[in-house]
Amino acid sequence: MRVDLFDFALPTDLIALRPARPRDAARLLHVPGTGDPADCGVRDLPRLLRAGDVLVFNDTRVIQAQLEGHRGDARIGATLHKRIDLRRWQAFVRNAKRLRVGETIDFGQGVTARAESRHDDGSFTLAFAGDEPVEVLLERAGRMPLPPYIAARRPTDADDARDYQTMFAARDGAVAAPTAALHFTPDLLDALARAGIGHETLTLHVGAGTFLPVKADDTHDHAMHAEWGRIEPDTAARLNAVRANGGRIIAVGTTSLRLLESAAGDDRVIRPFAGDTSIFITPGYTFRAIDGLMTNFHLPRSTLFMLVSALMGLDRMQAAYAHAIAGRYRFYSYGDASLLIP
Incomplete structure (x- = not known):
């Protein structure tokens, strides 16, 4: 239709x-x-x-699946989309043209992830470093992923949690x-x-x-x-x-x-x-x-x-x-x- x-x-x-x-x-x-x-x-x-x-x-x-970080001087945003396994998630990436496969994004608070592969739809597989569960890392460095039609009009705050x-x-x-x-x-x-x-x-x-x-x-x-x-x-x-x-x-x-x-x-x-x-x-x-x-x-x-x-x-x-x-x-x-x- x-x-x-x-x-x-x-x-x-x-x-x-x-x-x-x-x-x-x-x-x-x-x-x-x-x-x-x-x-x-x-x-x-x-x-x-x-x-x-x-x-x-x-x-x-x-989960607090929205992350803000940098790769060198480039600011990179990531919204995790789907778990692949214990340490890897598929993610939509903002400013993706500044990110290449094999490069590492630093999301702060000791949380980093490597861009392992790129999918046909433009999303990436991100492999998170370390031994802590990814959910623990997200509690530390992530924020609640409000829908874009809300996030564009006001910032996420404590009430949203x-x-x-x-x-x-x-x-x-x-x-x-x-x-x-x-x-x-x-x-x-x-x-x-x-x-x-x-x-x-x-x-x-x-x-x-x-x-x-x-x-x-x-x-x-x-x-x-x-x-x-x-x-x-x-x-x-x-x-x-x-x-x-x-x-x-x-x-x-x-x-x-x-x-x-x-x-x-x-x-x-x-x-x-x-x-x-x-x-x-x-x-x-x-x-x-x-x-x-x-x-x-x-x-x-x-x-x-x-x-x-x-x-x-x-x-x-x-x-x-x-x-x-x-x-x-x-x-x-x-x-x-x-x-x-x-």
């Missing part, structure tokens, strides 16, 4: 620079399969869902938060449980590729970056039982959705999963694992807006986003949310 079909005009003042406080005070646009969208709040989820449904969260934890992690964050490895889950609090989870709505977790380590623009003119020419994920066997079994008992599987965030769909077969059975996925969901895709999605509002022409358009229909999502813009909903990672039930 033509990428320009997924474009829309967004006023820059609707880009949220801070999250709602408390987290579950954010607004929620409920978009059903038919009829008009309804203006709600995240705290309305217990009445919008039904007993027997299950919400699926991503328990990845954002708390605000940009979900309450489910348990497994280090993401360089971007699964932002739909940022809206959840223990009180909201308790209210959902009282309404008979359960929850499960899986792990998908979100990469920096989630922020990359689609440069192709046609969706067929866009290549997704791979991300690593895991669904445990007992989790898969419980999710399959939910559907067998008439409940619905509601993914919280596009990361949870993408991993669930990667793990499901044409028979709609979710299987245990451990490995990379580069699934790219566009209109025409047949969903196999999920019955709904809670997600934030996404960028124009992005793979994530293509995904929600595949779930609900392009015309319906363009109309829903027009409603959200007219209603002054807050967009992107720290913004408001939508509940999409096809």
Whole structure:
């Protein structure tokens, strides 16, 4: 499909620079399969869902994956994207023309990495020196990798270390938060449980590729970056039982959705999963694992807006986003949310 079909005009003042406080005070646009969208709040989820449904969260934890350093006199920035092994990460590099394979970047605080190889997409494999775990080095020299549309408008600060992690964050490895889950609090989870709505977790380590623009003119020419994920066997079994008992599987965030769909077969059975996925969901895709999605509002022409358009229909999502813009909903990672039930 033509990428320009997924474009829309967004006023820059609707880009949220801070999250709602408390987290579950954010607004929620409920978009059903038919009829008009309804203006709600995240705290309305217990009445919008039904007993027997299950919400699926991503328990990845954002690491301080953004580094600033130098190679000689040249300033070099790096955003780690995907772990290769214990000491090597794939990274997007700023000022990459000043960096050659074999050269070493000094990130300060005793943290250095050698540019081991360069990939076709322009990213590098960085091999970190020393014996300390790379995560320890990042805690010392790195900073929270805020999305570029926020980082361009204000500096990262101490609040972001708390605000940009979900309450489910348990497994280090993401360089971007699964932002739909940022809206959840223990009180909201308790209210959902009282309404008979359960929850499960899986792990998908979100990469920096989630922020990359689609440069192709046609969706067929866009290549997704791979991300690593895991669904445990007992989790898969419980999710399959939910559907067998008439409940619905509601993914919280596009990361949870993408991993669930990667793990499901044409028979709609979710299987245990451990490995990379580069699934790219566009209109025409047949969903196999999920019955709904809670997600934030996404960028124009992005793979994530293509995904929600595949779930609900392009015309319906363009109309829903027009409603959200007219209603002054807050967009992107720290913004408001939508509940999409096809």
